[in-house]
Amino acid sequence: MTAIPFDNSYARLPERFYASVGPTAVAAPRLVRLNEALALQLGLDPHWLKGPEGLAMLAGNSVAEGATPIATAYAGHQFGGFSPQLGDGRAILLGEVVDRDGLRRDIQLKGAGPTPFSRRGDGRAALGPVLREYIVSEAMAALGVPTTRALAAVLTGEAVRRETLLPGAILARVAASHIRIGTFQFFAARRDAEALRLLADHVIARHYPEVAGREAPHLALLEAVVAAQADLVARWMLIGFIHGVMNTDNMSIAGETIDYGPCAFMDGYDPATVFSSIDEHGRYAYGNQPPIALWNLTRLAEAMLPLLAENQDEAVALAQSAVNRFNEQFQSALVAGFRRKLGLVTEQPDDVLLIKELLDAMQRA
Template identity: 70%
Template sequence: MPLGFRFDNSYARLPERFFEPCLPTPVAAPRLVRVNAALADTLGLDAAALAGPEGVAVLAGNRVPEGAAPIALAYAGHQFGQFVPRLGDGRAVLLGEVVGRDGLRRDIQLKGSGPTPFSRRGDGRAALGPVLREYLVSEAMAALGLPTTRALAAVTTGEVVQREEARPGGVLTRVAASHLRVGTFQFFAAQGDVEGVRTLADYAIARHYPELAGAEHPYRALLEAVVARQADLVARWLLIGFVHGVMNTDNTAISGETIDFGPCAFMEAYDPGTVFSSIDYAGRYSYGNQPRVAQWNLARLAETLLPLLAAEEEPAVAMAQEVLAGFGPRFEAAYGGGLARKIGLGTAREGDGPLVQDLLRRMAENGADFTLLFRSLGDAAMEPEAAGARALFADPAAFDGWAEGWRRRLAEEPGGAEASRAAMLRVNPAVIPRNHLVEAAIDAAVERQDFTSFEALLDALSRPFDHRPGLERFTLPAKPEERVLQTFCGT
């Protein structure tokens, strides 16, 4: 049965120094965990065929589909601030690109498919746990409406990988607008390969920003566009309590998608200093530091583009600095506007910013759950006596003191309390991938080969803004004994 892949592999047509041809390494006994049928349909693929023996062979790397051009992409990157001039796809193979039913071009990549020329003595494999984490969190991000890579499928390999201990292996089929990163530009810039940077920039414009092709200064316009998308993306991360955990430049996508879900997690009690990653000892990638890091990463992109911005260094640097200065206002507008909507404000008034910042301060002081608090404001808007929101504060009077001014401000909104409540429910999710639920689903799958919890959580995450009776357990924070305070990279 044909699988439906209609490849058109534009990146593989770039000069050979952009990648290394590389076949995935077959595995012993692949078994399907899940195929994302809705995404497969969008891509013009046959989900039933993908779930069959021939499809599973492709998803595991045991068979290369017709028309694929398997390659491992070259890139560099700053990892926790330290530059590494050669990283590349060390455990992933890009099978190729397909143009979906919606007309959009997307990469199809196998992650965990064996060693590549960039593996640096690694095994190129992925443990099943990180594969399931990326599947759950990337699909949750998509359902929440954020730009993100997607999970097309997950398989087990029938083999073990050695990390801290032997773990069952898995392969994730990842779908992305592309795998171009800030680190891809850094790879060529570090070698003084200006023509490589130019070729990559032209490719990025053609693939992601075609409207810029005719701009008077297309490379400046490219930098402006990437800055804008990253500012918007990180603002949206903060608005849902997301902590990426490893915001290296090689994990900063030129497309503006969220990419790589290693030690990521969702904050429960609001605290800007929240860190989950076991290797982020200094809090570089903490929740509240993500905007600053994003701007830092974008400055590294700007450095690679300097030779394209102007013939002389001084005007090139001035142009780059001017573009980078736009990150702050763009982020603040996206973040501030999003916070206002989270508390039911659809029109702008003087004092809205201090009002919402006061709420965040009181939440931090009282250990209020970020997701539950904003979700409960809808009921609090309708019924001043509703106990849900105030019960989330260690000192409920702290909420009462804020809510009095908030309700006065809500009264100025058109449509009344019911309209405000409906607006808040549209932007404040009830369900997020809470860390303890993700870990419980992974543990059941890895330790007992039981994917029931994985499927149930995935279903709950697919409709995060809906109230669904019977699924209340997916909306609740962890009990003290269930808390997951550290997350780990898959490598």
């Protein structure tokens, strides 16, 4: 088999960070789409990926040399309620590669079979959601929004049972990492301070090396994640994107859009727009995305308190100060983006009012 240059840093963390589990083979894999440009960026051979050995790897029927398949552990607030253990229930991280720009990237198979975190689920995915994530994530990348990417979509040759029988599929997903706010929450819920420190140090080394030399690197990490999320959500708002399920386990520490479920782009401007059928109270409506991001970041800050200071009151004050920067950073990114969209080449004091009047008019009309 052609070697893939895997270098699996997350799998070198202690075993309580993940479960070692391989993908479950499928009956008759067939390639639906391969993202050849992304493959080349990752240093992979598209011709090999399209061939029988590459297809077998993308379908989970074989494990490439150097891969260390794992399902990662995490917790999360789902629609406001906390679950202390969630984890990858149908996604298996094959490993990491360093791309042509020197950036580390995860390669994950979504829909690759059950894991210890499946919670009675079948671990599979249907073709429709796989194609939606492929199309929307690649659209987001083309629009300049930080996002996971789609390497390939593969039909399994097997049916999955949802409301009806549907064709099964697997998405080969690429991400800067799959570390989430919920990953920090997982260890905080277990009062595992050692794991929290290991996780934070891993995130700094992988995503925010510029803070490593700071006097308080873990506080600087929290500040960096807050800034990344403020910029990300502003980019969503600027293109009318609705994530749909902004649970803490669906928010990436790397500041990428992750886990495309009932997501969509608004056709007509209305901040109350909801696209998730299970979001009965509009918690994750378009207009609620900024305050929900802030709420989620507050949960991250709570999880990181043991890393910020030995004194609880001091840790809380530092965390609050970091999280309080979100609104200003979000508004700054949002207004700057609207200025670009509207061709406002110079900053004027009434730009914010002009933008608000435009949005009000769009909502009325």
